[in-house]
Amino acid sequence: MSEPAASPAISPATTPQALAEALAAHGYIVDDALAMTVYLALRMQRPLFLEGAPGVGMTLLASGLAEVFDTRLIRLSCYEGLDLAQAAYEWNYPRQLLALQAHGRSAADDAAIDDLYRDAFLMRRPLLQAIDAAAERAPVLLIDEIDRADDEFESFLLELLGEFQITIPELGTIRARHRPIVVLTSNRTRDVHDALKRRCLYHWIDYPSLATEVEIVRRKVPGLGEQLRRRVVAFVQRLRREDLSKLPGVAETVDWAEAMSHVADAGAGALEPATVDATLGLLLKYHDDIERVRGPLVEQLLAESA
Template sequence: MTEIPTDIDATLAMLRDGGYVPDRALATVLFLSLKMGRPLFLEGEAGVGKTEIAKVLADRLGRRLIRLQCYEGLDIAGAVYEWNYAAQMIEIRAAEATGDIDREHLVDDVFSERFLIRRPLLQALDPDPAGPPILLIDELDRADEAFEAFLLEILADNQVTIPELGTIRADHPPIVIVTTNRTREIHDALKRRCLYHWIDYPNYARELEIVTTRVPAAGERLSKEIVAFVQRLRKEDLFKNPGVAETLDWATALTDLDRKSLDPQTVAETLGVLLKYQDDIGRIDAERAGVLLTEIAADAAE
C-alpha cells in the first residue's frame, strides 16, 4: 500500500508524476484533505480537471477508484444498496417447497448480506488490501437535492445504516472526492463536512505546461498557439467556454492532422473538437478566427 504524501511538495510531485499539473493552492488543500481524513469538495466549470484528480490519486496511491456518477433521480438503491429481490423470492419459494416456513428465521435469512447488492457508497466502506479506496462522487449538482441527505452519514461518520442489517462502518475511511459544476448550489450541511476548493481555468503558463505534458507530440509552436487561442477564446461571448479537457482534445486532433501551426481555415474546420454548441461555433467562423489569430500574433510581438 502506497502511503499518502507527507507534505505539500510531495503532493505536488505525486500529481505531476501522474501527469496532472496543479497549482500550489490545490496541492495544499488536497494534502490537508488526505492528512485530516476529510472529504474534498471540488467546484468549478466542466472540463477544468476535477474528476482527473481522483483518477490520478487512485493511480499514484495504488488504490481502487470507486466512481458514483450522479444524475437526476439517483436514489439510495442506485447509490448505496438494494436487495436482490429475485434471489430472495427464489429462497422463499424453496423454503415453502421444503416445508421450512419458520417466518422469523426466513426473514433473517433473506435479509442477510448474501442477498445485499452493494452500490458504490457501500462498496467504498469495504476493507481492501490495497488500502482505503478513492470514492469519487462526481457531478453532485446533477443529483436531486434530496439525495444529498443520503451522503451526510457517510461523509460525517464513514458509515451507512441499513434498517434490516444495522450500521455498516468502515474500519478505514475511504478518500472522498466530491465534484460539482455548480449548476445548482449544494447545501451547507454537506459542504461543512468537506474541505473546499474552487478550480478555475488555468492561466497561459499553466495551461501550456498541461498541453506539453499531456500532448508532447504537438510540438512547441503549435502548443503555444493552441493555448493562446483558447485563452483568447474564453474572453469571447460564448455560451460554454472550452475547458482544459477540450484544449487537450484539440491539441490531439491537430496533431493527428499533422498541423504544425494554426490558420483560420484549420481553426474553423476543427472547432467541433473545442466548442460543443452550434451557436458558439457559428460565432467563430474562419473570418473571426483570422481576427483572433492576428490579435494573438500582435500581443506576442509586443
C-alpha cells in the same frame, strides 16, 4: 465505536509540493492552491469538494489521486432520484423471492426470514463498496456531479460523510476500517446545501493558466511541436475571454491539440485560419458559438494570441 483509522499510504503527501509532484508524475498538473487544498483534505481527513466549469478536470483529479496512492477508484455518478438502492446497497429481490418460494411451506419462522437477508443476497453499490471494512486500504471515492442529485440524497450523504458507516437494518452497521479519500464534484447546475459543504474542504477550479495548460498539452499530446503547442493553447485561452455559451475546457484543448498534431504542418509551427475554422467543432460545442467565431473573429483571435 472507534474512529476509522487514518488513511495509510499517505506518504506521497508529506507536503503540498510533494503531493503536486506526485500528481504531476501521474500526468495531473495542479497549481499550488489546489495542491494545498488536496493536501489538507488528506491530512485533516475531510472530503474534498470541487466546483468549477465543466471540462476543468475535476474528475481526473480523483483518478490521479487513486493512482498516486495506488488504490481503487470507486465512482458514483449522481442523478436526480438517486437513492440508497443505487448508491449504497440493494437486496437481490428476484433471488430473495425464489428463496422464499423454496422455503414456502415451512416458512414464517424467523430463521427463514433471517436467511433472506444475508450477505449472499446483498448487492454492494459504490458507497457501500467504499466503506466496506474488507477493503485493505482506503479507496478514493468519487461522488461525481453531486449537483445533479437531490436534497434527499444530500442528507443521506451528509450522514455518511460524518460517520463513514452505513446501517443496513437487516444486517447491522457496516463501518469503514479505513476512511476513504472522498472527492465530490459539482458543475454548479444548482447550489449544493451548505451543511454538506461544511463537512468538506472547498475548492473552485478555474481554467488553468497558460503555462499550466501548455504543460498539460505537452504531456497528453507529446507529438505536437513546442511552437505549435504554445500557439494552440494561447488561442484557446484567448477564446475563453469571448462571450460564448460554453467555453472550451481543458479536455477540448487536448482534443484540439491532438487534431492539430495530425493536420497542421508540424514544421511550420503556425496555425492557419482555414484549419482552425475547419476544426472549431472540437473546441466549441454550440452551433451559435461556432457561427460567431468562425471567419474574421478566428483571424483576429489568432493575431491577438500570437
